Amino acid sequence: xxxxxxxxxxxxxxxxxxxxxxxxxxxxxxxxxxxxxxxxxxxxxxxxxxxxxxxxxxxxxxxxxxxxxxxxxxxxxxxxxxxxxxxxxxxxxxxxxxxxxxxxxxxxxxxxxxxxxxxxxxxxxxxxxxxxxxxxxxxxxxxxxxxxxxxxxxxxxxxxxxxxxxxxxxxxxxxxxxxxxxxxxxxxxxxxxxxxxxxxxxxxxxxxxxxxxxxxxxxxxxxxxxxxxxxxxxxxxxxxxxxxxxxxxxxxxxxxxxxxxxxxxxxxxxxxxxxxxxxxxxxxxxxxxxxxxxxxxxxxxxxxxxxxxxxxxxxxxxxxxxxxxxxxxxxxxxxxxxxxxxxxxxxxxxxxxxxxxxxxxxxxxxxxxxxxxxxxxxxxxxxxxxxxxxxxxxxxxxxxxxxxxxxxxxxxxxxxxxxxxxxxxxxxxxxxxxxxxxxxxxxxxxxxxxxxxxxxxxxxxxxxxxxx
Amino acid sequence: xxxxxxxxxxxxxxxxxxxxxxxxxxxxxxxxxxxxxxxxxxxxxxxxxxxxxxxxxxxxxxxxxxxxxxxxxxxxxxxxxxxxxxxxxxxxxxxxxxxxxxxxxxxxxxxxxxxxxxxxxxxxxxxxxxxxxxxxxxxxxxxxxxxxxxxxxxxxxxxxxxxxxxxxxxxxxxxxxxxxxxxxxxxxxxxxxxxxxxxxxxxxxxxxxxxxxxxxxxxxxxxxxxxxxxxxxxxxxxxxxxxxxxxxxxxxxxxxxxxxxxxxxxxxxxxxxxxxxxxxxxxxxxxxxxxxxxxxxxxxxxxxxxxxxxxxxxxxxxxxxxxxxxxxxxxxxxxxxxxxxxxxxxxxxxxxxxxxxxxxxxxxxxxxxxxxxxxxxxxxxxxxxxxxxxxxxxxxxxxxxxxxxxxxxxxxxxxxxxxxxxxxxxxxxxxxxxxxxxxxxxxxxxxxxxxxxxxxxxxxxxxxxxxx
Numbered sequence: 001x002x003x004x005x006x007x008x009x010x011x012x013x014x015x016x017x018x019x020x021x022x023x024x025x026x027x028x029x030x031x032x033x034x035x036x037x038x039x040x041x042x043x044x045x046x047x048x049x050x051x052x053x054x055x056x057x058x059x060x061x062x063x064x065x066x067x068x069x070x071x072x073x074x075x076x077x078x079x080x081x082x083x084x085x086x087x088x089x090x091x092x093x094x095x096x097x098x099x100x101x102x103x104x105x106x107x108x109x110x111x112x113x114x115x116x117x118x119x120x121x122x123x124x125x126x127x128x129x130x131x132x133x134x135x136x137x138x139x140x141x142x143x144x145x146x147x148x149x150x151x152x153x154x155x156x157x158x159x160x161x162x163x164x165x166x167x168x169x170x171x172x173x174x175x176x177x178x179x180x181x182x183x184x185x186x187x188x189x190x191x192x193x194x195x196x197x198x199x200x201x202x203x204x205x206x207x208x209x210x211x212x213x214x215x216x217x218x219x220x221x222x223x224x225x226x227x228x229x230x231x232x233x234x235x236x237x238x239x240x241x242x243x244x245x246x247x248x249x250x251x252x253x254x255x256x257x258x259x260x261x262x263x264x265x266x267x268x269x270x271x272x273x274x275x276x277x278x279x280x281x282x283x284x285x286x287x288x289x290x291x292x293x294x295x296x297x298x299x300x301x302x303x304x305x306x307x308x309x310x311x312x313x314x315x316x317x318x319x320x321x322x323x324x325x326x327x328x329x330x331x332x333x334x335x336x337x338x339x340x341x342x343x344x345x346x347x348x349x350x351x352x353x354x355x356x357x358x359x360x361x362x363x364x365x366x367x368x369x370x371x372x373x374x375x376x377x378x379x380x381x382x383x384x385x386x387x388x389x390x391x392x393x394x395x396x397x398x399x400x401x402x403x404x405x406x407x408x409x410x411x412x413x414x415x416x417x418x419x420x421x422x423x424x425x426x427x428x429x430x431x432x433x434x435x436x437x438x439x440x441x442x443x444x445x446x447x448x449x450x451x452x453x454x455x456x457x458x459x460x461x462x463x464x465x466x467x468x
Numbered sequence: 469x470x471x472x473x474x475x476x477x478x479x480x481x482x483x484x485x486x487x488x489x490x491x492x493x494x495x496x497x498x499x500x501x502x503x504x505x506x507x508x509x510x511x512x513x514x515x516x517x518x519x520x521x522x523x524x525x526x527x528x529x530x531x532x533x534x535x536x537x538x539x540x541x542x543x544x545x546x547x548x549x550x551x552x553x554x555x556x557x558x559x560x561x562x563x564x565x566x567x568x569x570x571x572x573x574x575x576x577x578x579x580x581x582x583x584x585x586x587x588x589x590x591x592x593x594x595x596x597x598x599x600x601x602x603x604x605x606x607x608x609x610x611x612x613x614x615x616x617x618x619x620x621x622x623x624x625x626x627x628x629x630x631x632x633x634x635x636x637x638x639x640x641x642x643x644x645x646x647x648x649x650x651x652x653x654x655x656x657x658x659x660x661x662x663x664x665x666x667x668x669x670x671x672x673x674x675x676x677x678x679x680x681x682x683x684x685x686x687x688x689x690x691x692x693x694x695x696x697x698x699x700x701x702x703x704x705x706x707x708x709x710x711x712x713x714x715x716x717x718x719x720x721x722x723x724x725x726x727x728x729x730x731x732x733x734x735x736x737x738x739x740x741x742x743x744x745x746x747x748x749x750x751x752x753x754x755x756x757x758x759x760x761x762x763x764x765x766x767x768x769x770x771x772x773x774x775x776x777x778x779x780x781x782x783x784x785x786x787x788x789x790x791x792x793x794x795x796x797x798x799x800x801x802x803x804x805x806x807x808x809x810x811x812x813x814x815x816x817x818x819x820x821x822x823x824x825x826x827x828x829x830x831x832x833x834x835x836x837x838x839x840x841x842x843x844x845x846x847x848x849x850x851x852x853x854x855x856x857x858x859x860x861x862x863x864x865x866x867x868x869x870x871x872x873x874x875x876x877x878x879x880x881x882x883x884x885x886x887x888x889x890x891x892x893x894x895x896x897x898x899x900x901x902x903x904x905x906x907x908x909x910x911x912x913x914x915x916x917x918x919x920x921x922x923x924x925x926x927x928x929x930x931x932x933x934x935x936x
Binding site: 171242288292 | 599
C-alpha cells in the first residue's frame, strides 16, 4: 500500500477529492498573472484535496500526513498570485474553506475561522454592529481571511491602517504545528510575525482574531486627469488630508482605465488617467471641496449620485484597484503582466515621475496610496506590456537602480518575492513547528538551501520543480 | 432710557442675568492661565448675560442688539484660555448653554445645537450606536461643541484626525449673521473656514454637524521613562504605528507628572517622565509588545488592570493632557504658566531636544503628538516657570529662533495668538455678516486696525481696554 493509499485510509470519513482534474484545479492560484511563473508552475498539482470541517478533523489530517511523510500545502481559495499555495512537491492540498464560521463579534473585534470569506465576515459584522475589517484584498468576495494573512500584505484600507505586518492589524492567530502530536498555539504581539505572510510553511492558521473599524456605505468615486502625474499628486495630497475619511486611493494611468474598466468605460476618455477612490458618505462635501482645489481634476463618477441601473451593473471601486486592475487588464489583453513597486517616502512623487518618464506606455502606472511607517506613500502595481523575461528583469533593475524597490511577483519563494533575505524568525519557527519540512515545501529558500546566495541574482529553483 | 434698558425691554421674557457679580463671572474664561492676560483682562465684564433657549429667541437677541448698537460676545462655558470669549467692550454676553440638544445621530454623523456639552454628545452617540466624536478638548466634560469649534483647534483624537481646521472634521455649521434681519446660513466645505476659530467675531454658530468615529472603552496608560527624550522618542514611534489604535499620546517631563498628577502620584517617581496614552482595549497586546521594544520604558499604570478603587478615584487620562496638564500645574503652583509650540515635521525630535537642552527645568516639556498635514509630529504645551514678561518673551523668541513656531497663549487677538497675519477670508466674511462690528469686538486686529504692523513686535491693545 502506498503512503497515499494509507493516508486515504486514515482519513476515511473526511471530505476528500482525488479526481485529478479537480485536484489540479484546486492546486492553482493566480500564478498565471506572471508569464514567468506560468512557465514554471503550470504543471504543478497535488495528489488529493482534503477539506476538514473542524479543528479536530484538521488535526487528524496533520497527524496522518506526518506519519506518512506526505507534504501539506494549505490554501484558502487560491486568490494569491505568487504561487503561494501551489503544492510544488505534490501531496495533500489542505483546503480551509469548510472552516468558515464567524465565531464572535464585539466592539472592535471579530473572531473567525481561517476559511471564512473576507466579505462574509464584513457582512456579519456590519449586520451585527455596523463594523467592518480594517483591510481587505480586492478579492474580498472570494478570498479567505486566513489566506489573506498567510499570503497577502495589505490592500483596501491600507491608506488608513498600513499593512497586515503592522502591530495591531492582527490581534491573535490560532495555529497548529505539523508534528506527531500537533500543538495548538495562540499567538499575539510579536509572535504573530512567526506565521504571518509565511505562506503556511511553518504552521496552519485555524482561527483569527482581527480588529474591526466603523463600517460605512463607502462612496465610489472616479476622478479624471489629463496627466497621470496630476493624478499622482492629487492622490498623494488626498492621502495627507487627515480629516477626510477615504478607504482607497488608486491613480491609474491612461489608457488603462478606459481600456480595462469596461463597465465604467462610458465615464472615461481614452486619454484620461483616473484616481479610483472610496470616500465616507459624510465626507463627500469635504471631498468635493478638496477636489475643486485641483484645476485639472474632473469628477467622472460618484456612486452616491449614480442611476439605479449603474449601481446594479457596475462593480465596486475596490474591484478596479489593487490586483483587480491587473486582472481586468489580463482579460482585455492576456499578453500583459505587472510589477509591485515601493516608492519610498518622502520622494514617492519624484520616483513615480522618474519611472513614468523612463518607461512610458511600456509600463503604464498604477499607484496604491498607503500609510507606511506612519507616512503616506504609494506602492506601484504598474502594468507591464510584456515582451521577454530579459526585458522584464531589465525593467525591474531600472526601478531598483532608481531607488524604487521591487517585490517581485514573478517569484514563488518567500524570500525572492519579498525582502530578498531570510526571515530568521519564520525559519526558527519552522524548525520547531514543522521538523520534517512537510508544510508547503519549496517556498522558504532558507529551509531548502541555507547556503543560497541572494546576491547572486540566480533564480532559486525548488528541486521538486526540475523536470526531465 | 439707556440703550441697555431699551434692550432689556426688547428681550422681556428671555432668560437674562444682570447681577454684576454673576455677569462678571460669566464674562471670564481661563485667561488667567496667562499672567500677561491676567493683568490685561481681569477687570473685563459684560453688562448682562442672555441665554436664549432657541434659534428664534437668539434671533430676537441679535435684532435687538443690532438696533441698539450693543456688542454681543458669544460664549459656551468659557473653557478657552486666550480670553476668546471675554467681552472687551462690554454689552451682551450671549450664553449658548441652553441650546444644547443632540438632534440627530446616524452612521458617522451627529447633529447638535452649538451649546451641547462635548461629553454629553459622546454619551448620546455611544448609547445610540457605539460612536463618538473624533476630537475633543481635555475639557470635554464642561466645554460646548460650538465653543470648541469657535475657539479651539484640536485635542484628544488629533493623533488620528489632525485638527478642526482640516477638511472633513466639521461637516456643516449653521450660522446667524449680525444684521438688522439676521440671515441663517448653512456652511459646508471651504466656507466653514469663514467662521471656524474666529472667536465668534463674524457670526454665531447655532448648530453643528460633526463626523463620528467608533467609540471604544479606551484604556488609560502611563508609561514611565528616566529620560524625557526617551519618552519623546517613544511617543513619536507610537504615533507612527499605523495599526496600533490610540487616541492620545502626551510625553510630559519630570518632575511634572509626579508633582501635578496628585491622584496618580503613587504610580510615578519624582524623576520619571511619563507618556500619557489612551489605547483601544483590543490593541493592548500590541501596545505591550510595542512597549517592550523600548528597554527604557516601564508601564506604570493601565486602567484595564486597575483596582475598582483606583478606577473610581482617578481622573481619566485625557484630564492629564492638553491644557489639563497646565491646569493641574496651576493648582499646585499658581506661579507657573505655559506656551504653545509647534515642532515641525520631520525635525520634531531634534526641536524638542534642542529646546530641552536650552531651557531645562525653567520650561519642562509637555508634548502632544498629532497628525499634521498627513505626518506625525508634536505640539508642545511646555510649562514655564514664570518670572517676568520680558523673560517669557525671550523664551518665545528662543523657540522661534530655533525653528519652533509659537502660538502665543498670552495674546487675546486672533492674529497674535495664531498665524500672526490677517485671515482674509474671516475678515471678508465679517464685513458681510457683522457690518456694524458688534460681534466680540477687539479680537480681530484686521477689523479694528487694518494698518496694524504684525512685524513691529508691538502688542495690539484694543482701545476698549485702555484704562485711565
